Amino acid sequence: MRTLSIATVLAVALAAPLRAQPDAAFPVLAVGQRASGQLSTGDPALYERGPFKVYRFQAEAGRRYVATLQSSDFDAYLTVARTVGGITDHMLMDDDGAGETNARLRFTAPASGTYLLIAQSLLPEGTGAFTVSVDTMPAKRLAIGDLRVGQTVTGELEETDREYGAGPGGGGFFDLYRVRGTPGQRLRLRMLMGDFFPALNGGSMAGDEFVPDAFGQGQGVLLLTLPPSGETLVQAGVEGEVLGEYTLTVADRGPAAAPRPVRLSRGQPVHGRLQAGDAENEEDGRWTDHYIITGSAGERIRVTMAAEAFDAYLSIGRMVDGAFQEIASNDDEGEQGTNSAVEVQLPEAGEYVIIATSFAPGGEGEYRIQFAAP
Structure with missing residues (x-):
């Protein structure tokens, strides 16, 4: 100012x-x-x-x-x-x-x-x-660590690390890693640093500067597919004046899992579990379970999902030419808690798909889902 x-x-x-x-x-x-x-x-x-x-x-x-x-x-x-x-x-x-x-x-x-x-x-x-x-302050150092699939490393953000460089005060500190694997390998990287929100990005060097071309999904998660060279650079940092230790893990996501829809009967609760190996949201890597229901045109339904281990998120829609088209979605049931509820009027008779997932990437654990009249 x-x-x-x-x-x-x-x-x-x-x-x-x-x-x-x-x-x-x-x-x-x-x-x-x-x-x-x-x-x-x-x-x-x-x-x-x-x-x-x-x-x-x-x-x-x-x-x-x-x-x-x-x-x-x-x-x-x-x-x-x-x-x-x-x-x-x-x-x-x-x-x-x-x-x-x-x-x-x-x-x-x-x-x-x-x-x-x-x-x-x-x-x-x-x-x-x-x-x-x-x-x-000391001159910035440019050091690139090595990180292989299946490995977890402990690092530390320090004043001598590179900065994002937003404004006179900088935008926060970051480390660089060269991640190695096989060409086309699908990877999930996760960075944890206490109560802070790490930022992970993939990219390459242009001279002495890191240029991102793949951006994290939030909550310290980054999904990558390795290029033909079998390696890429990852920027691991936290925006803001944050220093201290962190852990960085890279895991093989394996081939993309196809959804295995389960039919959901009216009024009958079903217990499920979000976990590694489930189908993924390709945009942000959240685990997803898919359910099918049948309804009539103009019918109003209410779908609820209760979970304690993660923040539940529900989406309902239809499959059109092999692609999911959302009709409605919701994060919270009420103002507090980790449960979700969606209430919607079905536009036409037929089958609908309900996607049960977490609000943020990395959510895992048991839940209960049910649909009925409002």
């Missing part, structure tokens, strides 16, 4: 006339240096947050930097900014990127020049001692 210059904002915040100050009026923080300071009730405040102090430092275009604000007295809030044509451009902000109540920012300078660090309390009443620092 863009605001008036820091000096002008100070004047507004204090509701008193202040002489406009250039960036040179702020104390210098040399790259590689740590400075100590104190926030007090007499310091100006901004944006319904607490008091702040401003430091300036020199950055080089294209260089990567990390700035840290630490305090045991208040909840730290750190901003990196620059002045462009008399307007202060607030580039990045952070609250707790350094853990607990400390702030940390990683960014790449878009141009050489003077940049500002705004050391602030997140809460209006925050005051006390702090330290602020800025330093360069």
Whole structure:
């Protein structure tokens, strides 16, 4: 976002006339240096947050930097900014990127020049001692690991890994793997990293840059079919400022399993199980079970699916020229829970197909399905 210059904002915040100050009026923080300071009730405040102090430092275009604000007295809030044509451009902000109540920012300078660090309390009443620092970050390394079918590896996202590169702060870190198998082999890759949502993509290198051409299905799942060379590159990462260990598994999906429809009788519940080896949704790899029902034109029916191990998802439609054409679908029965229900009026007499699956890829476990009048 863009605001008036820091000096002008100070004047507004204090509701008193202040002489406009250039960036040179702020104390210098040399790259590689740590400075100590104190926030007090007499310091100006901004944006319904607490008091702040401003430091300036020199950055080089294209260089990567990390700035840290630490305090045991208040909840730290750190901003990196620059002045462009008399307007202060607030580039990045952070609250707790350094853990607990400390702030940390990683960014790449878009141009050489003077940049500002705004050391602030997140809460209006925050005051006390702090330290602020800025330093360069190591150059990015390009390392490609090897991953074979049936293997699980443990990796770690680190500050020296490549970044997605969205904006001055980057879009998150990733590792690259060369996945090897046999030409035409159908693979399922799964990345797990605590409560985060990993992003997996397949692709190739164009010079020094990774170019994706196969995109993950969400929830850290990627479906691939190996090219004639029998190998491809996989980008494993998490968007956002996320670091830490993860696991990455690659498994053979085997030949595409054909659906084995089961006839569902009115009012009679059937117990099923979603699991590896079931027919797959080719777009996102969700396991699917197929059921057939017979209905009359204009008849209203209600299909329910109850599951505890995964979030159930139902779809009902007809087969037209060998392709499934959906009429209705639903994720949740009510506002909460993992069950699903679809209520629909059948457009014509005949057979209909019900697809029982999970809301997200990777869902497995037992369920119960039933159809009846509403």
